[in-house]
Amino acid sequence: MxxxxxxxxxxxxxxxxxxxxxxxxxxxxxxxxxxxxxxxxxxxxxxxxxxxxxxxxxxxxxxxxxxxxxxxxxxxxxxxxxxxxxxxxxxxxxxxxxxxxxxxxxxxxxxxQYHFEDYPEIHNEADIAKLMLVSGHFHDARIKQIEDTNDKLHIIFDDVWGCNIEMWFSGDVSYDISCRNPAVYDPYWLGSVMIIANGFIYFIDDEDATIEDAAGDNYCWFKAREVKYHVIPD
Incomplete structure (x- = not known):
C-alpha cells in the first residue's frame, strides 16, 4: 500500500x-x-x-x-x-x-521500490483506478476553476475529500459543464467515471454514466485525447 x-x-x-x-x-x-x-x-x-x-x-x-x-x-x-x-x-x-x-x-x-508520479497521465484502466482511488470518485467535488486555451483545458476541483485535484485535458477537447452551473444547479458531484474508448478519454460526473450519456444535457462531461492530473492535499 x-x-x-x-x-x-x-x-x-x-x-x-x-x-x-x-x-x-x-x-x-x-x-x-x-x-x-x-x-x-x-x-x-x-x-x-x-x-x-x-x-x-x-x-x-x-x-x-x-x-x-x-x-x-x-x-x-x-x-x-x-x-x-x-x-x-x-x-x-x-x-x-x-x-x-x-x-x-x-x-x-x-x-x-515504489515509483510515485506527481503528475500522472491517464493511459489505461490501472491509471484510472489510481485516480478514482485517491479522489474517492470525485464525491462532493466541484469545479473551482476552469481555463480553456488553444485546445487545452485546465481544471481545478476542490472539496474532494482531503485534497484538491488539478487536471489537464488536451487534444480535440470538448466538454459541457452547463448542468453544474452554480448559479442554477447544484455544483457538487456525487461521483464520476472515466472511460477510454475510440482514442479518447471520457470523464463524466456519474459513476454509472456511459459514453452515450455525454451527448446529453443532464451530465457534466469532458472528452480529450490526453489527460493528466495532480493531487494537492489541503
Missing amino acids: YAIINNGNGDYYTSTVYACYEDPTNEDGTNWWGEYYIVLNKEKNALIKHYAYDSSVKPSIRQMILYIDDNQDNWNVDKRTGIGEINISDRDSLMKMVEQSTVSNELIELDK
Whole structure:
C-alpha cells in the first residue's frame, strides 16, 4: 500500500503504508476517527503513527491519508475490517520502531521500490483506478476553476475529500459543464467515471454514466485525447 501523507495546510509527502490499526474507543465496531496508519516520517528515517482523519476541521473532517495504491496482497490483514500489517513485520515490531523513532532497512528499501508520479497521465484502466482511488470518485467535488486555451483545458476541483485535484485535458477537447452551473444547479458531484474508448478519454460526473450519456444535457462531461492530473492535499 502507498499513500500521500497529508500533514494539513498544504504540507504533504508520500510513503509506503506498513499497517492500519485503530484506537479502541467504542464498543460497537470500528471508530473511523480512531483509525491510524504506520508510515514513514517526512524525512524517511523513522516510522510514525499517523491518523487517517482530522476531525477538528470544521464543518467537515479532513482526510489525512490519500491512497494511491490500496493493494494488501503482501499484508496479514482482517479482510472484513482492513486492520493488519505488512507481512514482513508484526505489530509489536512496528510499534516498537514508532516508539523509538527508528525504522528497519528492510522497510526503507520497500518504500524505495515504489515509483510515485506527481503528475500522472491517464493511459489505461490501472491509471484510472489510481485516480478514482485517491479522489474517492470525485464525491462532493466541484469545479473551482476552469481555463480553456488553444485546445487545452485546465481544471481545478476542490472539496474532494482531503485534497484538491488539478487536471489537464488536451487534444480535440470538448466538454459541457452547463448542468453544474452554480448559479442554477447544484455544483457538487456525487461521483464520476472515466472511460477510454475510440482514442479518447471520457470523464463524466456519474459513476454509472456511459459514453452515450455525454451527448446529453443532464451530465457534466469532458472528452480529450490526453489527460493528466495532480493531487494537492489541503
